[in-house]
Amino acid sequence: MADIVLDHVTKRYPDGYEAVKEMDLQVADGEFIILVGPSGCGKSTALRMIAGLEDITDGELRIGGDVVNDRAPKDRDIAMVFQNYALYPHMTVRENMGFALKLAKAPKEEIDRKVLEAARILDLEQHLDRKPANLSGGQRQRVAMGRAIVRDPKAFLMDEPLSNLDAKLRVQMRTEVSRIQSRLGTTTVYVTHDQTEAMTLGDRVAVMRTGRLQQVGRPSELYNDPVNLFVAGFIGSPAMNFLPATVEGDTIHLPIGDVPVAEEHRRGLQSGGARSVIAGLRPESFEDAALVGDQRERGIAFQAKIDVVESMGSELYAYFAVETEGVASQELEELAQDAGTAEVPGAESGQVVARLDAASQVSEGAEAELWFDAAKLHLFDAESGRSLRAA
Amino acid sequence: MLRSSREAALWSIGILVVLLYALIPVLWILSLSLKPADQLGDRRFVPQEFSFENYETIFNTETFTRALVNSVGIAGLATLISILLAAMAAYALARLDFAGKALILSGALAVAMFPPISIVGSLFNIWREVGLYDTWPGLIIPYMTFTLPLAIYTLSAFFREIPWELEQAAQVDGATPFQAFRKVIVPLAAPGVFTSAILVFIFAWNDFIFANTLTSTDEARTVPAALAFFTGGSQFEQPIGAISAASIVVTIPIIVMVLIFQRRIVAGLTAGAVKG
Ligand SMILES: Nc1ncnc2c1ncn2[C@@H]1O[C@H](COP(=O)(O)OP(=O)(O)OP(=O)(O)O)[C@@H](O)[C@H]1O
Ligand SMILES: [Mg+2]
Numbered sequence: 065m066a067d068i069v070l071d072h073v074t075k076r077y078p079d080g081y082e083a084v085k086e087m088d089l090q091v092a093d094g095e096f097i098i099l100v101g102p103s104g105c106g107k108s109t110a111l112r113m114i115a116g117l118e119d120i121t122d123g124e125l126r127i128g129g130d131v132v133n134d135r136a137p138k139d140r141d142i143a144m145v146f147q148n149y150a151l152y153p154h155m156t157v158r159e160n161m162g163f164a165l166k167l168a169k170a171p172k173e174e175i176d177r178k179v180l181e182a183a184r185i186l187d188l189e190q191h192l193d194r195k196p197a198n199l200s201g202g203q204r205q206r207v208a209m210g211r212a213i214v215r216d217p218k219a220f221l222m223d224e225p226l227s228n229l230d231a232k233l234r235v236q237m238r239t240e241v242s243r244i245q246s247r248l249g250t251t252t253v254y255v256t257h258d259q260t261e262a263m264t265l266g267d268r269v270a271v272m273r274t275g276r277l278q279q280v281g282r283p284s285e286l287y288n289d290p291v292n293l294f295v296a297g298f299i300g301s302p303a304m305n306f307l308p309a310t311v312e313g314d315t316i317h318l319p320i321g322d323v324p325v326a327e328e329h330r331r332g333l334q335s336g337g338a339r340s341v342i343a344g345l346r347p348e349s350f351e352d353a354a355l356v357g358d359q360r361e362r363g364i365a366f367q368a369k370i371d372v373v374e375s376m377g378s379e380l381y382a383y384f385a386v387e388t389e390g391v392a393s394q395e396l397e398e399l400a401q402d403a404g405t406a407e408v409p410g411a412e413s414g415q416v417v418a419r420l421d422a423a424s425q426v427s428e429g430a431e432a433e434l435w436f437d438a439a440k441l442h443l444f445d446a447e448s449g450r451s452l453r454a455a
Numbered sequence: 456m457l458r459s460s461r462e463a464a465l466w467s468i469g470i471l472v473v474l475l476y477a478l479i480p481v482l483w484i485l486s487l488s489l490k491p492a493d494q495l496g497d498r499r500f501v502p503q504e505f506s507f508e509n510y511e512t513i514f515n516t517e518t519f520t521r522a523l524v525n526s527v528g529i530a531g532l533a534t535l536i537s538i539l540l541a542a543m544a545a546y547a548l549a550r551l552d553f554a555g556k557a558l559i560l561s562g563a564l565a566v567a568m569f570p571p572i573s574i575v576g577s578l579f580n581i582w583r584e585v586g587l588y589d590t591w592p593g594l595i596i597p598y599m600t601f602t603l604p605l606a607i608y609t610l611s612a613f614f615r616e617i618p619w620e621l622e623q624a625a626q627v628d629g630a631t632p633f634q635a636f637r638k639v640i641v642p643l644a645a646p647g648v649f650t651s652a653i654l655v656f657i658f659a660w661n662d663f664i665f666a667n668t669l670t671s672t673d674e675a676r677t678v679p680a681a682l683a684f685f686t687g688g689s690q691f692e693q694p695i696g697a698i699s700a701a702s703i704v705v706t707i708p709i710i711v712m713v714l715i716f717q718r719r720i721v722a723g724l725t726a727g728a729v730k731g
Contacts, residue, residue, distance in 0.1 A: 117623050137626040150624035154642045163638075164628035211628070 066128025066218040067093045068114060068251060073123035075109050075275075083109040085275040086123070091219075091253060096245050097280075099255045100262040100298070101272035107255040108147065110272070111221050114253060115144050128218055138167075143212035147223040147255075149204050151196040151211075157183075158192040161210045168215075182210045185244065202233045206240075213244060219251040226261065234258075238265060259301045263287070271295050293449035296344050296442055302381065304442070305416045308388050309343040316443070318343055319386040319414065321364040323438040332443070332452030341452065344442030347381070350418030352426060353433040363437040368416075373428050380420040382432070388414040481706070488699035495695055509700035519701055521673040522681035526705070529591055529677060530659035533598035537655050538648060540599070541606035548607070549614035560608070567604035571597070575668045582669055589671050597665050602655040609654070613647030649716045657709060678705045 068091040075084040083106040091097045099107050112118040114125060116137035125133055132140050143164070152160050158179055159166075165175045183189045186206040196204055205225060212220055225241070226234045242265055245252050256262055262269050263283045270280040271294070279291045283299075290296035296304050310317045311333055314325050325333060333339065353365045368384040375381075418434055426432040443452040487495065491506040513519045544563075548556060578597060579588070587593035617640065625635035666680035676684075682701055685694040 115623075115627055117626070136631075137623070138629045138631060142627065144624070144627045146620060146624060148618075148620065150618065150620045152621060152624070152639055153618075163625070167629040167634065 066251060067091060067095075067126075068219055068253065069124075069126040070110075070114075071124040071126065073110070073113060073125055074121050075106070075113055075118060076121040083275050084113070087275075087277050089270060089277065089280065091251055094249045094251055095268065096242075096252045096254065096266045098262045098266035098269045099253060099272060100257060100259075100269060102298070103257060104274075105272045106275040107257075107272055108223055111144075111223050111253060111255050114219075115142055115221050116140050141218045143215050143217040143220050145208050145212050145220070145222040145225045147225075147227065149196075149208040149228075151204060151207055153196055156193050156195055157188060157199070157207050157210075160196065160207055161214050164211065164215050178214045179210075182214045185213070186210050186240070202229055202237070205229060205233075205237060209241070209244070213248065217250065219253065220245070222252065222254045224256055224258075225254075227256070227258070241265065259299070263299070269299075271298060273298075289451070289453065290344075290442070291451050293342065293344070293444050296444070296451070300346060302347050302417050302419070305345045305347065306444075307343045307345065307386065307414070307416070308340060308446070309443075310338055310340050311443075312338045316341075316343070316441070318364075319388050320366040320368075320436060323364055323441060326439065326441065328453050329443050332445075340446050342444040342446050342449075344444060345416070345436060346440060346442075347417045347419040349437045349440035350382075350420065351435045351437070352420045352424035353435040355421050355424060356435045359437070360435065362439055363435050365433055365435045367431055368434050370426050370428055370430060370432050373426060375422070377422065379422055380424050380426065382418045382420055382424075382426050382434070384416055384418070384434075386414045386416055484699045484702050487695060488703050490696060492696055495693065509696040510704075512697050513701050513704065516685075516697070518673060518676075518681050518684060519678070522676050522678045523704070525591070525673075525675055526660060526677040526679075527708075529594050529598070529675070530656055532591070533595045533602070533659040534652050534656040536595065537599045537602045537606055538610075538652050541603055541610050541651065542644075542648060544603075544607045545610035545614050548611040549617075550619065560611070563604040563607050567601065571601060571662075571664050575664055578665075579668055588669060589674050591675050593669050594659075594662075594665055594675055594677070597669070598655075598659040598662065602658050605658075606651045606655055609651045610647055613650075614644065617643050653712055653716055656712065660705070660709060 068089075070087050070089040073084060073087045074082065076082050087110060089097075099110060101107055109118060113120050114127075116132070116135060116139075120133050124131055127140060127142070152163065155163065161179045161182055162175045165178060170178075179192070180189070183192055186209060188203065188206055188210060191199060191203060191207075196207065199207065205228065208225065212222075222241075226237050229237060238261060241254075252266075254261075254265060256265075267282070268280060269283055269286055271278045271286065273294050279286060279295045281289075286295060286299045290299060293306065297306065307319050309319070311325065316323050316325055333341075353360070356363075356365075368382075368386070370382050370384050372383040373380055374383075420426060420434075426434075444450060445452055483500070486500060486502055488509050489505050489507070490497070490502045491504065491508055494503055497503065544559075547553075548560065582588040582593050587596070619640075621639050621643070622632075622635045625639045626632065630638065660677075661679060662677070663679040666677040667683065670676040670680060673681075678701065682698055685697050685701070
């Protein structure tokens with residue numbers, strides 16, 4: 065076991081493309097860290113550099129205190145679960161899982177014992193003598209996992225190991241992964257672009273975008289205190305709504321009404337005069353005004369014409385449009401392009417999603433009175449996209 | 456698969472027709488080879504009495520035994536060299552990106568487009584000049600030339616299908632690059648290599664044009680060419696029985712090879728390596 069340190073690590077591919085830019089990341093011994101970001105942002109590249117499958121162009125990589133930039137994968141003592149399993153098709157499950165130990169010239173009894181133990185943990189005992197081709201996706205997934213855990217490596221690297229499973233199996237395997245990791249206590253870097261995995265699995269989450277690390281922190285930190293528009297839009301599902309707003313003195317003019325400037329934003333907004341900002345409103349900070357009760361004072365109530373209502377059973381998603389003055393932010397546009405417009409509500413169209421209690425009576429096409437919790441308002445600089453909350 | 460008995464019946468009939476069409480000539484030759492000399496003309500499909508005298512004759516004829524040795528040696532060496540070169544070329548074509556890749560592939564195919572008969576004449580002259588006439592290399596070289604394009608083509612198609620990520624998986628598992636190649640890639644590439652090898656071997660084994668034109672003695676004459684030089688026991692006897700026996704003998708290695716390697720050429724061996 066060991067810690068992993070990326071010190072200004074950069075990866076430039078031979079064609080000149082910089083997939084990872086000056087990445088700084090410290091993964092503590094035994095920590096479970098999640099690397100998230102949209103497709104193509106360099107997650108796999110970063111992971112493969114740690115594994116030694118990709119040369120490091122610049123910077124330093126240390127595992128357990130040793131600089132390993134120039135070490136071959138086999139000398140780094142790490143186990144990796146590949147994005148597409150990469151099982152050896154000509155070997156049985158048993159041979160697949162024991163391959164690493166066999167290469168390490170472990171005695172036969174030890175290999176058998178460890179493989180059996182891993183198979184027990186992963187519920188693969190009755191499949192040990194089958195070939196990967198005859199296994200289901202979930203079983204293959206577990207074999208890939210098994211191949212990593214039979215060893216006692218310094219670190220686990222997992223590249224979207226669950227991306228290929230159906231929803232139910234994914235939930236099941238997610239708890240499995242989490243259980244195995246905490247049981248073994250092995251340093252783990254886990255790549256995903258799945259929200260839920262990112263928020264539930266790890267100790268800390270690192271968000272990447274086009275090769276740059278945006279923010280690293282505990283899931284609640286990223287959710288409550290995103291440093292910029294990108295992290296705010298990426299973390300949380302459905303994504304945060306973004307609306308243009310102007311600040312005048314002590315008041316923020318939102319398209320849905322006016323709210324006073326909160327204490328936490330005051331320092332970030334110190335410049336006098338009118339100023340345009342971008343307001344971030346999480347869907348879960350909305351509520352049906354009829355259901356708010358005595359909290360009403362804390363927020364603002366407004367009328368909206370509901371376009372679509374999606375009922376999830378336990379909650380409702382109401383979609384409505386608001387009038388925006390078209391204060392476009394370049395940052396926001398880029399963001400919309402990056403993430404696909406659908407993932408950034410409000411970016412262009414003024415479309416807003418609100419999550420309401422299941423008891424709400426709102427209906428499609430009708431006017432409804434909604435309420436927004438002003439204490440949960442996020443503000444971002446329109447130019448740079450940085451959060452205006454004082455650190 | 457068979458949805459109705461009628462469909463099954465149609466299939467059976469179809470298969471039977473094809474089988475008969477393909478097998479009757481072979482069976483006819485088998486029958487001829489087993490007849491004693493005086494019954495060769497009896498026009499019976501099943502011999503009245505079975506005799507192995509034709510087989511005895513050919514194995515006592517030096518022309519045939521030498522030819523058999525030549526055939527095995529020449530076809531075997533041509534296959535070995537051709538597959539070795541083709542595997543390296545195909546590996547490069549499948550794994551590396553370099554300029555002119557498409558050109559090389561189509562160039563290789565262009566070589567295969569010349570009918571052997573169109574070059575065999577000039578080859579005859581050249582081989583006599585350079586001293587390759589009536590030697591093993593004299594046949595191995597043209598066999599290689601004509602089988603390489605096909606071998607490169609099939610092998611590069613096959614190599615492209617190999618999940619190369621497995622090599623990296625093996626390295627992370629602690630293998631040296633060479634171990635990764637030997638323990639993971641070679642077993643996966645083997646079926647494709649065997650398939651190509653059989654095709655090359657069959658071409659070299661069955662060739663008549665080069666073998667007949669570029670040889671003149673037992674030094675390098677292969678079985679297909681040697682058959683044409685068979686004579687009967689006496690001047691007045693037709694060597695049909697002996698030729699039939701020889702034909703059956705040369706067919707056997709091919710059948711044996713296909714039967715042995717058939718199990719290794721199982722498609723879908725790579726299935727299940729990666730997701731899907
Ligand atoms: N061999 C290569 N040569 C040049 N560019 C590459 C190479 N491999 C990857 N890239 C580029 O590097 C960027 C990052 O790729 P990477 O595979 O790390 O993405 P990712 O974050 O893992 O995405 P995904 O979620 O889709 O797996 C991509 O834009 C990709 O096009
Ligand atoms: Mg990836």
